[in-house]
Amino acid sequence: MALNDAGVAYGDADSPSYWINPSKNAWDDFDWIRYSCQNASDEEEAVDYLIDVVEMHAPGVAENLFVVGPQRAYIIEADAYHYNVKEVNGITVMSNYPKELWDKRFLKKIFISSSFDKTFEGDVRKGKVIRLGSLLGVRILNIGDGWISARQIPFGEKVMIKEGEGRRVGYFYVKLLNCYGRMARVSVCYEYYAWENEMMEKIRQKYGFITPQDMMNWSRLHSYDLNNLRxxxxxxxxxxxxxxxxxxxxxxxxxxxxxxxxxxxxxxxxxxxxxxxxxxxxxxxxxxxxxxxxxxxxxxxxxxxxxxxxxxxxxxxxxxxxxxxxxxxxxxxxxxxxxxxxxxxxxxxxxxxxxxxxxxxxxxxxxxxxxxxxxxxxxxxxxxxxxxxxxxxxxxxxxxxxxxxxxxxxxxxxxxxxxxxxxxxxxxxxxxxxxxxxxxxxxxxxxxxxxxxxxxxxxxxxxxxxxxxxxxxxxxxxxxxxxxxxxxxx
Known part of the structure; x- marks a missing residue:
């Protein structure tokens, strides 16, 4: 994280990818941000300098880059060969994962979900396998009175989920909406899509009246504050x-x-x-x-x-x-x-x-x-x-x-x-x-x-x-x- 003398703030979140410069001369996240921070006099220049690094194919890491200045704010998803710039108007929450560049992260697309926000909601029986257009998925192991058990397939630990609650099951977030007999209604999505929604819900309640103390409080949220998410x-x-x-x-x-x-x-x-x-x-x-x-x-x-x-x-x-x-x-x-x-x-x-x-x-x-x-x-x-x-x-x-x-x-x-x-x-x-x-x-x-x-x-x-x-x-x-x-x- 950095703040330059033009009042432009920077931050980054690693977003693992193989689209990187593997050489010993590649730039790390500190080099990337410093290059822009030392040269930019406003938000647009800050974004331009960050993109210049991509066009030089210099990054040795893939990053989600954040730029906030007096007038504008941006999120840049980038690696050594691709980038996407999005201007922020209102609230945006993001962590260590791709969204706009999801299609460029082939392993995530193949194994976890066909898109970042793909969601399943429906009725399931014992033994049902739920996939989000990908190879990995969630199997419903058992359905009881007000609970289910599930695990990620092909490999994963059994997770118990009570009615009205949600749990991380491998890379997925599974919420048990209700149970009735041998059937259960569940929703399944990528864990960080659920995390974004949970954070956004908390922040919207304060939007328009947000203080530094609120931000400090959010930085101290525990997993139990976020319905068992990160x-x-x-x-x-x-x-x-x-x-x-x-x-x-x-x-x-x-x-x-x-x-x-x-x-x-x-x-x-x-x-x-x-x-x-x-x-x-x-x-x-x-x-x-x-x-x-x-x-x-x-x-x-x-x-x-x-x-x-x-x-x-x-x-x-x-x-x-x-x-x-x-x-x-x-x-x-x-x-x-x-x-x-x-x-x-x-x-x-x-x-x-x-x-x-x-x-x-x-x-x-x-x-x-x-x-x-x-x-x-x-x-x-x-x-x-x-x-x-x-x-x-x-x-x-x-x-x-x-x-x-x-x-x-x-x-x-x-x-x-x-x-x-x-x-x-x-x-x-x-x-x-x-x-x-x-x-x-x-x-x-x-x-x-x-x-x-x-x-x-x-x-x-x-x-x-x-x-x-x-x-x-x-x-x-x-x-x-x-x-x-x-x-x-x-």
């Missing part, structure tokens, strides 16, 4: 990015929310205008920490980080509104704000991992509404925590204060908040963690007053229409991608 929280090697691309000022306001493991870590902001990111996210330490959390707490660990992300989203939106009146300082503001949120996420995850059960509950609940409320909650709980957690809570409060204080100094030339922050850090050095929080709160309030006493009222009159939000989830080397284009929505 979930987003499978395996260890995964990451997620939610891009938010505005129709105006995309070169400044374009940004993404990144999680090194969306099911075991916190989404952090990265604006295209930012000049740097926190060291933990450059060194790989953030990914290692996320893996530790995954091993310790499982794939639902991130549910306890929802409050953190809600505060981050609210504070980020406030900072974006502030930047609309200070565009000449956008790079400095976003660099400070983004880096401190990244630091706060890392501190929070480390605390969560190391704390005991009682402390863990307390640190989850310190996050409330906004930064100021969170600082005050830190003050109320810090005295009841162990020394290591006290130190981490003080570091968290220091980061919150520092972010605001540095922006106040940069934009308003007000050095008082930084002086309070320095006093707080002196208290931390003396291990007087409780006292340090008072200075951090004081410094934060002074910085907030300097920055927002007048500007907040003015900035709310300015609008930035968000054109596109996308997310990709890297799961064991496979990218699931969602594109949403919203026109005229705030």
């Amino acid at each position: 979930g987003m929280c499978e395996g260890e090697e995964k990451a997620a990015m939610v891009f938010k691309i505005p129709t105006r000022n995309a070169d400044i306001m374009g940004m993404g929310w990144f999680a090194p493991d969306q099911c075991a870590s916190i989404f952090i902001p990265i604006h295209i205008a930012s000049k740097d990111i926190a060291s933990h996210y450059k060194s790989g330490k953030a990914a290692e920490l996320a893996k530790e959390i995954l091993h310790a707490f499982g794939e639902n660990a991130s549910k306890n980080f929802k409050k953190v992300e809600e505060v981050f989203i609210k504070e980020n939106e406030q900072m974006e509104k502030f930047v609309l009146g200070n565009e000449e300082n956008a790079s400095d503001i976003f660099t400070i704000s983004d880096k401190e949120m990244q630091n706060q996420a890392y501190i929070m995850e480390e605390m969560y991992l190391r704390a005991d059960d009682k402390e863990r509950e307390a640190i989850i609940n310190i996050w409330e509404n906004d930064y100021l409320a969170t600082l005050k909650n830190i003050k109320s709980v810090i005295s009841s925590c162990g020394e290591e957690t006290k130190k981490n809570l003080a570091s968290l409060a220091s980061s919150i204060c520092k972010g605001r204080a540095e922006i106040a100094k940069k934009i308003k030339n007000d050095g008082e908040p930084l002086k309070e922050w320095e006093k707080g850090n002196d208290m931390v050095s003396e291990e007087n963690y409780e006292k340090s929080i008072d200075y951090f709160i004081n410094g934060y309030e002074k910085a907030d007053a300097a920055l927002f006493s007048k500007h907040v009222e003015e900035s709310f009159t300015k609008r930035s229409d968000y054109a596109a939000i996308i997310f990709g989830i890297l799961i064991a080397g496979a990218l699931i991608f969602l594109l949403i284009k919203k026109n005229g929505l705030p």
Whole structure:
């Protein structure tokens, strides 16, 4: 996944094929996207550069490529010899499979289905074999009272399916609609066609009101949330990015929310205008920490980080509104704000991992509404925590204060908040963690007053229409991608 300084976002999903350049000089997906990302100044150029790579027969992999910019969005299915470009208007969901190039994927067409969306629905008896115009199929092994058993043929494991439910049976998705005596009514389709429909159904319910938090939530769907289809929280090697691309000022306001493991870590902001990111996210330490959390707490660990992300989203939106009146300082503001949120996420995850059960509950609940409320909650709980957690809570409060204080100094030339922050850090050095929080709160309030006493009222009159939000989830080397284009929505 990538975002260039023209506000054009890229992503890819491997789509296995033999139509590739097998030479040692072939381009991988990173080369392919980088070639376009470094050269394109708008969405059309981005597509043209991606197609150029196909016309050079350079790709050593087949890909579904995704391009989203301020005005347009595209999906390109491509390999070293074929491509198809489709413009997106509304919602499109796609993963690691061909659709428009299905006819070029001969093995899928011969063995799985004659087309991507071919579906069987009808009555069956025990022993019935259902094929979708292909060699492989599904055999109904038995029919009971409110259930059936089935398996993929010629090879496959037996799968039990209850009435009203669906299950993956090999490459197929079989849903039992109802049973009556020795007969059953079933539907059968390619598993990823069913997956698309399931995802689309969830997204349509929010269409027109979709937020980054919704996208984060969808990136954490499990198989049981998707009627036993492929979930987003499978395996260890995964990451997620939610891009938010505005129709105006995309070169400044374009940004993404990144999680090194969306099911075991916190989404952090990265604006295209930012000049740097926190060291933990450059060194790989953030990914290692996320893996530790995954091993310790499982794939639902991130549910306890929802409050953190809600505060981050609210504070980020406030900072974006502030930047609309200070565009000449956008790079400095976003660099400070983004880096401190990244630091706060890392501190929070480390605390969560190391704390005991009682402390863990307390640190989850310190996050409330906004930064100021969170600082005050830190003050109320810090005295009841162990020394290591006290130190981490003080570091968290220091980061919150520092972010605001540095922006106040940069934009308003007000050095008082930084002086309070320095006093707080002196208290931390003396291990007087409780006292340090008072200075951090004081410094934060002074910085907030300097920055927002007048500007907040003015900035709310300015609008930035968000054109596109996308997310990709890297799961064991496979990218699931969602594109949403919203026109005229705030």
